[in-house]
Amino acid sequence: MKLFISTLLLIVCFTGLSAQTAEEAKAKAIKDAAMKADTGWTTSGALGFDLSGLGLFNPKQGAGGNRFGIGLVTGLNANYKGGKTFWSNQLDIRLGAQRVVVAVTEPVPTTRKDFVKNLDLLRFNSRFGYLISGDKLFAAIDLVAETLLMPLYPGNTIQPVTPGDKPQAKFLNPLTVDIAPGIAYNPNAQFSFFFSPVATRYILVADEDINKLYIHISEQSLTGSNYFLGLGSKLRAGYTNKFLKDRIAANSALSLYSNYLQGPQNVDVLWTNNLDVQIFKGLSLSLLGELFYDNDVNVQIDRNNNGIFGEKALNEFAPAASITGSFMLKYSRIF
Numbered sequence: 001m002k003l004f005i006s007t008l009l010l011i012v013c014f015t016g017l018s019a020q021t022a023e024e025a026k027a028k029a030i031k032d033a034a035m036k037a038d039t040g041w042t043t044s045g046a047l048g049f050d051l052s053g054l055g056l057f058n059p060k061q062g063a064g065g066n067r068f069g070i071g072l073v074t075g076l077n078a079n080y081k082g083g084k085t086f087w088s089n090q091l092d093i094r095l096g097a098q099r100v101v102v103a104v105t106e107p108v109p110t111t112r113k114d115f116v117k118n119l120d121l122l123r124f125n126s127r128f129g130y131l132i133s134g135d136k137l138f139a140a141i142d143l144v145a146e147t148l149l150m151p152l153y154p155g156n157t158i159q160p161v162t163p164g165d166k167p168q169a170k171f172l173n174p175l176t177v178d179i180a181p182g183i184a185y186n187p188n189a190q191f192s193f194f195f196s197p198v199a200t201r202y203i204l205v206a207d208e209d210i211n212k213l214y215i216h217i218s219e220q221s222l223t224g225s226n227y228f229l230g231l232g233s234k235l236r237a238g239y240t241n242k243f244l245k246d247r248i249a250a251n252s253a254l255s256l257y258s259n260y261l262q263g264p265q266n267v268d269v270l271w272t273n274n275l276d277v278q279i280f281k282g283l284s285l286s287l288l289g290e291l292f293y294d295n296d297v298n299v300q301i302d303r304n305n306n307g308i309f310g311e312k313a314l315n316e317f318a319p320a321a322s323i324t325g326s327f328m329l330k331y332s333r334i335f
Contacts, residue, residue: 039082046276048073048286048330050096071096071119073286073328075274084131086138086186094121094288095149096326097158114157119324120148127194129184140184142194142236144255146176156300166209173207174216176297178257180234192238199234199257203227203296215317218296228296232259249276259296266295276330283331290324 050071056063072095080087096119101111123146129138150158152169160166182196204227205211205220214221217228238253250273257268275287292299298317 041078041080043076043078045076046074046284046286046330048328050328065101067098067100069096069098069118071326071328073288073326073330085129087128088126090125092121092123092125093149094119094326096120097150112161114159114161116156117150117152117158119326120150120152122147122149127184136186138184138186140182140194142178142180142182142184142196142199142234144176144178147172147174166213167207168213168215169210170207173205173210174297175204175206177202177204178234182234190239190241192236194234194236196234199232201228201230201232201257201259201296215298218298218319230259230261230296232257232261234258247278250274257294262295268294268296283329286328286330288324288326288328292322292324293320295319 048071050069050073052067052069054064054067056066059065072093074091074093076091078089097115097117099113099115101113123144126143127140129140131137132139148169149171151167151171152158153160153165153167155161178199178201180194180196180199182194182199185193187193203217205216206226208226210216211220211226214224217225219228220226235256236253238251240249240251242249252273253271255270258264259266259268269291271291273289276284277287278284297319299320299322301316301318301320303316
């Protein structure tokens with residue numbers, strides 16, 4: 001009898017262990033299948049285009065004047081996930097210009113229609129990570145490169161107004177590059193965090209004529225150097241999510257940088273927010289808001305409130321908070 005009971009208990013235990021092992025194997029197979037389905041390259045993108053115009057001939061009093069504006073916002077993403085690695089890449093292009101009447105003083109006083117720049121940004125971000133603990137903690141390296149595309153002349157025009165005017169900025173002048181090795185923590189599909197204790201920031205103005213204007217790097221007029229090199233710590237946090245059956249997509253990214261050489265009192269900030277609302281298939285409304293501050297980068301300031309940014313006087317360029325806001329229709333899909 002005792003032998004029978006012992007044998008029965010062994011059979012029950014073995015059956016329970018087998019069932020548990022089978023359940024664990026099934027769960028592992030489901031997890032492996034999900035990971036396999038989520039590997040490889042995924043790409044996405046959106047194109048926003050803005051066109052506005054107004055034409056008047058012999059306008060009535062108070063009607064205003066002719067106007068023509070054009071804008072472009074593009075975001076492209078290419079991400080890879082496989083095994084213990086991930087590689088995310090993002091390219092942002094923002095352009096905007098408006099044709100207005102500008103005053104020309106040389107060689108004779110007159111007026112001319114020129115395009116005034118409203119928006120110009122080319123930014124590339126790339127991050128590579130290798131899993132080091134669990135399934136959320138990665139050793140990673142982060143790269144950010146930023147410049148502009150169109151030339152900039154005094155008065156914010158994209159071509160000279162007065163003979164002899166030299167560009168104040170152009171493609172790759174200035175060029176800002178951040179390289180930061182560190183730790184990436186991705187707790188879920190919505191949040192991401194990155195920290196580097198040894199982040200390098202490099203700002204270069206290679207063109208000698210533009211460099212001699214001393215308007216891009218805050219201490220350039222004191223040193224005469226055409227570059228800035230900083231070493232500090234960098235923290236980046238990101239949030240992305242979709243709502244209402246993927247009809248609304250929200251993205252927010254905050255980057256903080258502290259230069260060891262300047263002390264902790266100066267913290268550079270880049271906070272970018274995007275909200276895409278799908279109106280119907282292929283057409284969405286995009287809202288953009290961005291806050292930028294870098295203690296080592298000059299921005300254009302309208303000190304006399306005349307509506308003109310970045311005039312020729314040196315004191316019109318200084319470190320300050322720069323805010324960008326826009327809304328635009330995008331011919332794309334949220335995916």
